[in-house]
Amino acid sequence: MTVETDHAEWRRNLDVIDMHTHVDAKRVDEAVEIMDRIGLEKVVDITPSTGERFDRKMEAYEKYPDRFDMFGGIDFDGFGEDGWLDRELDRLERTAGRGAVGIKIYKALGLQYEDPSGNQVPVDDERIAPLLEKAADLDLVVAFHIADPKAFFEPLEPENERWEELSENPDWWWGDRKEHSYDWWQLIRQLENVIERHSETTILGVHWGCAAEEVGYVADVMRDNPNYIVDISARVPEIGRHRPDLVHDVFVEFQDRIMFGTDLGVRDPLMLGSPQDFDPDLDDTEEFYDAHWRYFETDEEGIDHPTPIQGDWTVDAIDLPREVLRKFYVENARRHLGV
Template sequence: MNLVPRMLAMCASMGFLALAACSPPAPQVGGAAPAAAAAPKPVASDAPYSLADFAKVRKFDAHVHANGADPMFLQQARADNFELLSINVDYPDFPGIELQHVAALQLAKDDPQRFHWAATFSMKGFGTPDWLARTNKRLDDEVAEGASAVKVWKNIGMVEKDAKGQLIKLDDPGLSPVADHIQSLGVPLIAHQAEPYNCWLPLDKMTTDNDREYFSKHPDYYMYLHPEMPSHEDLMAARDRFVAAHPQLKFVGAHMASLEYDVDVLAAFLDRYPNATVDLAARMSQVQYQSIRNREKVRDFFIRYQDRLMYGTDLTQAPDADPVVFKAEAHAYWSSDWRYLATGQSQRIEMLKADVPGLALPREVIDKIYYRNAVREFGLKDQSAAL
């Protein structure tokens, strides 16, 4: 699969959905039909969307990685009626930060109405006298160029170390002035902290097959085998202290704020921090795992927190991706999520070895999660009314 390096744990094995299933029915042609037969049935305002509505509804994927200037991602976004937020990230398996930046500028120039991007910064030199000034200057320049947010990755907390050899966590005092500067720029901070909770569990306690398979083959990244590393709870506590210390900063918890394993725990996080929203990127199977056991509980969570959730996937366009394969996989992934969130239809999720019923969320809730929340959070123009 070309979409996502496994360290980002996107883990999509949804299978393909027929293109026709997401297309509106063809209009009748030929002779006039009787009025009673031709008249469409009115759709109740509270009726959920269907698969046929997928391409007609303006949508926003608030977490993707377009790691090259090839237009394939934009082409599929146009076909499926998406806007994109491509997030630059200091991740060693991606092209360098500068190359990601150049690609983002080119794609934003190609289609400024559909392509948006988030800046990032390097931790190289953290703690040295000029690091802060250099970092804030970079953020000034990139926001001026059009960046809609700033991203920090899990290297903060799990990789980067200070001059004393201690891991740098998000609540390190040296990062506070950067957070204050991002706040002054008026853009959100997107924070990816920690791995999925499964990473700290024994294999037989993990909830999805993709995590079980991956961590069994990559023991270096399997935190259950590394008690010398911070626990999931330690990383979440550092993140929470950071959010509490910056209550006016717009904060986006990437990947459901790494609380994907329990919607009650995520609800408590959102209740504590009114400046926080979360994206759903690469964690849908964890939500589906819970909805198999208690669909109404999960559905109620989405309805209750409809203003705090943003749709996202973590779909990643590798620089050498095959355009045909990439577009098909992106469409299949987007279509599968729409089937689960927007409709009441069931689908087979192989990583759970289960048929998962759709949540059939109300249209107003879908419109917020799939579009309006991202437009609000990233300070963008709402283009849905123009369609």
């Protein structure tokens, strides 16, 4: 590693887990090469895979049985029709039986999926409730990626602070209410309803609870709901805009419920938190992780965040204590995901 911090040598002796990645089944050898270069003991593929894709990944990861774990998904094709729920309950059984650590529900819920009447399905639709209850019975974490950054709901114009990223990924813009029924806060509140209703289910809000612009709000939801955990994947650029003492204190308060993840995508091309307008190599990947270490392990001000395409600003580091870092990098993923 290139970045030296007070914790760097200590961290190199930890079994660091990146619990939010996406690994192509054909690229597991490349993923292991990256992991060994960066100093990662294990990665968790959190792609909501179903069917043949799920099976291919499971089989590919068997080559390195101690280096990979993965999530499954729910197939919303036919949602609300006769037989859909039974089919997906059976899928959960098979997903758990194959050794998945959880299921992930993608942001198309609330933004794109429709019921038989042609209405967009809200995140807190009660027709999904039996799946969340079944997941709790099967000891599966349910991860939600809903909404997206606030800027993705704002006018699509050069003045938008995420214009570069949206230009690279135009299908990530959700600002047309005629096409997408719910605005950002509506989706966030719908997720909060789910968390409150399903207190027996461990619910993971990826990307800092999908609301990195509202660090205090996410902390309030965590205070009210012990079943709620979050990761920081692809959101250091956003949480880093908040006062470092505030973010530091939230990490300390919830040191048992925040997990390290990056949204690394081992595919063609590599994805470092978000699709970029260039083809990253191993050196770029190391710099990507170095930016994470610097943010969490130092008190530097005005530093570059990991993913420049996500915003042209700097962040102030939060200098977490070692006991918090140990939980963040390793122990919380083991506790909550069983990896």
